[in-house]
Amino acid sequence: MSNHFEVIGVSSHGKELDEVKNDENIEVIPIDMSRQMTPVKDMKSLWSTYRLLKKEKPQIVHTHTPKAGIVGMLAAKMAGVPHRLHTVAGLPLMEATGTKRKILEFVEKLTYASATKVYPNSQGLFDFILEHNYTDKYKLKVIGNGSSNGIDTSFFSPGQITDTQKELLKKELKIEAGDFVFVFVGRLVGDKGINELVNAFSGLKNTENSKRAKLLLVGPLEEDLDPLHPDTLNEIKNNPDIISVGFQRDVRPYFAVSDALAFPSYREGFPNVVMQAGAMGLPSIVSNINGCNEIIIEDQNGIIVPVKNTEKLKEAMERMLTDTGYYDRSRMNAREMIQSRYEQSVVWEALLGEYHKLVKEREYRV
CATH class of the missing domain: 3.40.50.2000 (Glycogen Phosphorylase B;)
Structure with a gap:
């Protein structure tokens, strides 16, 4: 993606973020995000992300994981980012019950409502999201044959x-x-x-x-x-x-x-x-x-x-x-x-094609 866009990686502090910076040669910005339900910390994350997006003014914000999704999509909508994309790579709510399930479903629906496109990374997730009416079908798309990133079969050989x-x-x-x-x-x-x-x-x-x-x-x-x-x-x-x-x-x-x-x-x-x-x-x-x-x-x-x-x-x-x-x-x-x-290069090309298509459509409308 760095050959076609200026890419900024955002995640919590840690050595893994530094490794991404060095391995991918991109700018990274740390914003703390808890994996658990922490309303006060989450509001701080939302505010920090909003301020970052207002400053950077990106064309695309693409989030992964439930917490990054709710924080990133809400902040991107508040900041007026035109393309707000969220990949669904699993739903913890599937194993939740009672009040916890209701809270997680609300958060998921709010994430999808804030996004302009939602990418389940499998057909099964696509069907589950539709079946439970979490969002409209027009927002949903599975990239390629599924998977968030494909697999580099020359490395895993x-x-x-x-x-x-x-x-x-x-x-x-x-x-x-x-x-x-x-x-x-x-x-x-x-x-x-x-x-x-x-x-x-x-x-x-x-x-x-x-x-x-x-x-x-x-x-x-x-x-x-x-x-x-x-x-x-x-x-x-x-x-x-x-x-x-x-x-x-x-x-x-x-x-x-x-x-x-x-x-x-x-x-x-x-x-x-x-x-x-x-x-x-x-x-x-x-x-x-x-x-x-x-x-x-x-x-x-x-x-x-x-x-x-x-x-x-x-x-x-x-x-x-x-x-x-x-x-x-x-x-x-x-x-x-x-x-x-699931060769990785095929998945990457499909996602890159999606990015170019979205940007081109917006330029055409303007």
């Missing part, structure tokens, strides 16, 4: 990790020849399906025609917002076949030493992890939610299981373990099915 790197990592993680490794990548919290995943894995039985199963958990344990069940934490700690490595900046080596992704999340927008795993040549077991059930096609590049269903998840894991022919076919299809539909 099996060839990027050498045999030596794999052998060293396997030795470090105590993965032996003949082990079948299920990998999960993401935050270790309840709504990612970790309780069900650990229970399903613990129920697997090694048979004569199956390999020894191991579960590799790659991601931070978050104990504040959505903590795991104590029994799950105890199993992760004490089961020698469960390997938890915490947050990893580069997840490719962990995909490279694994055999299949297990991703039983309760809700997603369009999960990067499933695309990354596929690009690394892994079939996936995913829950039947929007995004996941668009990337994975049953019996072609993985298995789709019901949400929060430990038994069906266990059955899918057993099938990957024991049915060698099925597993090999799924693995053979995995990378090509990502390359053909």
Whole structure:
């Protein structure tokens, strides 16, 4: 986008924002935004964003995440920004109930009302938003085949990790020849399906025609917002076949030493992890939610299981373990099915085309 527009990145303070500045060679401006419901802090964020937009006078403001959406879209509307775009990459309200659900729905509707265009990053989210009347259909559009950013399949490629790197990592993680490794990548919290995943894995039985199963958990344990069940934490700690490595900046080596992704999340927008795993040549077991059930096609590049269903998840894991022919076919299809539909350059070109179209239409009207 920097080749076509002057880009300014806005997010909360932190080393990640500095990394974006250096990696993308763009100007960045820190504005504190809490991930939780904090009315006083949110009003400060809104005022700071409004003042920034009045000063910069951008043609386009494009927001991501629910908090950045409500703050950014309201501020952009108040500041008179002509193109106010919001990408929906998941809806936390899907798992909320009662008063919290009503508050989150109100915030979502206000965000969409303030936006001029809303981009659900999957067809499932598009349908959900329409079904619940959060906004009018004319505002909605899915860019390309879905996804917020696509996947760079030259970066997420099996060839990027050498045999030596794999052998060293396997030795470090105590993965032996003949082990079948299920990998999960993401935050270790309840709504990612970790309780069900650990229970399903613990129920697997090694048979004569199956390999020894191991579960590799790659991601931070978050104990504040959505903590795991104590029994799950105890199993992760004490089961020698469960390997938890915490947050990893580069997840490719962990995909490279694994055999299949297990991703039983309760809700997603369009999960990067499933695309990354596929690009690394892994079939996936995913829950039947929007995004996941668009990337994975049953019996072609993985298995789709019901949400929060430990038994069906266990059955899918057993099938990957024991049915060698099925597993090999799924693995053979995995990378090509990502390359053909979600290559990053294709998504970028589609989004750039949308930006140019919007700017040109406004110039024409003026």
